[in-house]
Each structure stands twice: as C-alpha cells, then as structure tokens.
Amino acid sequence: MKLSEGVEAAIHCALVLVGMNEGATMPGAALAEQFGVSSSYLLKHLNALVAAGIFESVPGPTGGYRLARAAEDISLLDIVLAVEGPQPAFRCGEIRQRGPAKLPASAYAKPCGINAAMLRAERAYRAALAAERLSDIVAEFRTEGDPRSVAASCVFVARHQRPQKSISTKR
Amino acid sequence: MKLSEGVEAAIHCALVLVGMNEGATMPGAALAEQFGVSSSYLLKHLNALVAAGIFESVPGPTGGYRLARAAEDISLLDIVLAVEGPQPAFRCGEIRQRGPAKLPASAYAKPCGINAAMLRAERAYRAALAAERLSDIVAEFRTEGDPRSVAASCVFVARHQRPQKSISTKR
DNA sequence: GGATGGTTACTCGGATAGGAGGTGTCCGAGTTCTAAGGG
DNA sequence: CCCTTAGAACTCGGACACCTCCTATCCGAGTAACCATCC
Numbered sequence A, B: 001m002k003l004s005e006g007v008e009a010a011i012h013c014a015l016v017l018v019g020m021n022e023g024a025t026m027p028g029a030a031l032a033e034q035f036g037v038s039s040s041y042l043l044k045h046l047n048a049l050v051a052a053g054i055f056e057s058v059p060g061p062t063g064g065y066r067l068a069r070a071a072e073d074i075s076l077l078d079i080v081l082a083v084e085g086p087q088p089a090f091r092c093g094e095i096r097q098r099g100p101a102k103l104p105a106s107a108y109a110k111p112c113g114i115n116a117a118m119l120r121a122e123r124a125y126r127a128a129l130a131a132e133r134l135s136d137i138v139a140e141f142r143t144e145g146d147p148r149s150v151a152a153s154c155v156f157v158a159r160h161q162r163p164q165k166s167i168s169t170k171r
Numbered sequence C: 001g002g003a004t005g006g007t008t009a010c011t012c013g014g015a016t017a018g019g020a021g022g023t024g025t026c027c028g029a030g031t032t033c034t035a036a037g038g039g
Numbered sequence D: 001c002c003c004t005t006a007g008a009a010c011t012c013g014g015a016c017a018c019c020t021c022c023t024a025t026c027c028g029a030g031t032a033a034c035c036a037t038c039c
Helices: A003-016 A029-033 A039-051 A078-086 A112-129 A134-144 A145-160 B006-018 B028-035 B039-051 B075-085 B115-130 B136-145 B147-160
Strands: A055-058 A064-067 B053-059 B064-067
Touching: A003 A029, A003 A039, A003 A064, A003 A078, A003 A134, A003 A145, A029 A064, A029 A145, A039 A055, A039 A078, A039 B039, A039 B064, A112 B006, A112 B075, A112 B115, A112 B136, A134 B028, A134 B115, B006 B039, B006 B064, B006 B075, B006 B136, B006 B147, B028 B053, B028 B064, B028 B147, B039 B053, B039 B075, B039 B147, B053 B075, B075 B115
Parallel strands: none
Antiparallel strands: A055 A064, B053 B064
C-alpha cells in the first residue's frame, strides 16, 4: 500500500492556491519551483485535478491554475481520488472461484466477505479523508504553523499570483 | 493507492486455516491449488505472515502452515501490515523545504500539517481494519455465505489438513 | 519380533528473471500581450 | 494620434523513455516418515 508522491505535491499546490485572491491564477512553473520538482511532471498531476473539477486552468501568458470552488468544499479525499483514481485500494480478484473446485455461478452470487470487510475499512478511510477540508488545514497552518513559514508562503503567493481580469470558465 | 494482490490471497489462506483442527497444518501447495495461484508465489506471502508471527510453518512431509494464535486475536490489519509492510501509505517527502526559498531548520521543527492530516485519516483506516477480526469474518461466512460454498470449504479443509503427530491418512 | 540406520519424498526458504505502473522529461498547440506600421 | 495586424513569448496539454516495485518462477536446504537390515 503506497500512495504516489504526486498526492503530496498536489495537496501542497492546492493549499497555496487557497491563499490567493479571488479569481487570481498561478502558473504551474512557479509551483514546481517552489517545491523543487519538475514543472512538466507537476503539470501531469495538476491536469488530473483539472479533469476532476477541482482546479481550473487558464491558458496564455497571464494564465495558470486556480481553485474551481471554495476551499471549504474541497477535501483531501477529492484530491487523493483525482490523483490516484477512484478505484478502491483493495480489488477483489474473486480468487475464491478460481480453484479447481468450481461451483455453479449462483453459489457466488453474494459478494465475497473479505471484499466486504476490506471495503468497510476503506469507507472509514475515505470518510476520514473527506472530513479533512482544505480550509481547515490552511487555518491550522496559519495559527499553529511556524510564523516564518507562514510569512514565506504569503510572500510567495503575492509574488507569483496573477489577478485575472476576465473570468473565463473554459477549460 | 493500490494494495498488492498478495493481500487477498493471504486473507483467504488465513480464513482457511481458521477452519482447521487444533494443531493441524496445511501445505502451501494445497492452498495455492485451491486459489489457482502458483505455490512458489504464494509461499512468498505466507513467509511474510510467518515472519510477522501470524502463521507458523512446520517443515517435513507432514508439515505446512497453521495459525500462530487464536483467530480472535488476528485482525485484517495484522495481515495487511505483514504483507504490505508497516510503513504508512502516505510518506511525507518534506517538499515544503525543498524549494529555493530555504528557511532555517528551526522553521520546520513542527511536523507538516498535511502529513498530520493524512496520518489522521490513515489511523482511522487502520482502526477499522483492526476491528475486522478473522473469527468474525469466518462466522459471517458460515451463517450468511452460500451453503454450497461453505460445504466446499469444509470438504477442502478435511481433505488437506494434516493432524500433527499422527499417521497421515492415505488419500 | 523389535530396534536401528539409511533412503526417500515431501515440505519450506531464499535467490533469480519478467512485467506493469509510477516517475521524470521532452516537444507541440493554443492564447494573450506587445509593438510596429499604416491611415 | 488611433486603429489594425503581424510577431513573439508564455501558458497548458499530450506523447515518449527510464526506473522502481510487484508479480511470477526456479532450484536448493531441511525434516519427518518409510523401509530394509541387523540384533
């Protein structure tokens, strides 16, 4: 069980975007430099967030990325599912009916108990992720985070954000 | 986010072993054939369970595998951690301090808020997995599972289990 | 007939190739700003 | 002086290699049962 590293980068980027002004955008290259990753690689994950309806992308010299909706309405679950895909971590391969002792298909009508148990646990995981909202994490960072780190983040946002004059919802 | 397929096989094997008599063992080859997987491959995962103290292995012609402790004391979490490793799914790479805007190390003394949030969710996941005990899953299978499937499992166990310190019944 | 030593066959265990998915990088399509040229 | 238009620069987007980890497999070490032999 391992989450891809892109999840971490995606969450960090989302938190940066939360701190921007309304309608402003930030280029992916600025985010990539801030976190020391390749811009082309980061774009790959940011595109997944755009496809999921969490981010919006604006092309052109003044373009970039921004949140598609309020930070209160974005949870860590949304980001994780956008990057990792909606499939559950546990996929039942139905190995119970792969052996030589074949039974009629009707004997396997009920779902596998193992699969049910694993999905129960995974539902708890997703519920916990859904409870972690971006707005809460940002608020916690601003109040309990190191003041120097908070100040540095504000400086970075103010330096690289680009106020958008005409809002285009085209993607 | 994807769990390895070995987890599914390991859980199935564990449930089979629950149905055996006290002290009896079952060869890995029988389990592999039952689930249609390569025995050499299955052994790899079973060894992980042995190393974790969940299974016990007995060498020799009458050897095989058996549970190391009562089914009530084995949870799905134990099996998942044994196969997948104890590391959490989310590993914080500390990309917050990888950018060009370096701050003194003291600014990063407090743990990353993102990491804390992800680990909170993962603790919920593990707690849910720990609540799923083998004994409960077996009981649910026996009462709510398809009768034909339950009977087939009992036949399989009776056919392949080998009582310890006794003459093996010739088949 | 009983004990004993050697043989056999079966088991687990670790070391070894193959393949899928994630990681990292490149170049191209599209859009907006800029600036020069003409009316 | 103002409008038009061509150019250029910056942005995102998709397509292409590389690398790590999981999957799958082989052969060797060890052990208990079996059997022939000896007492």
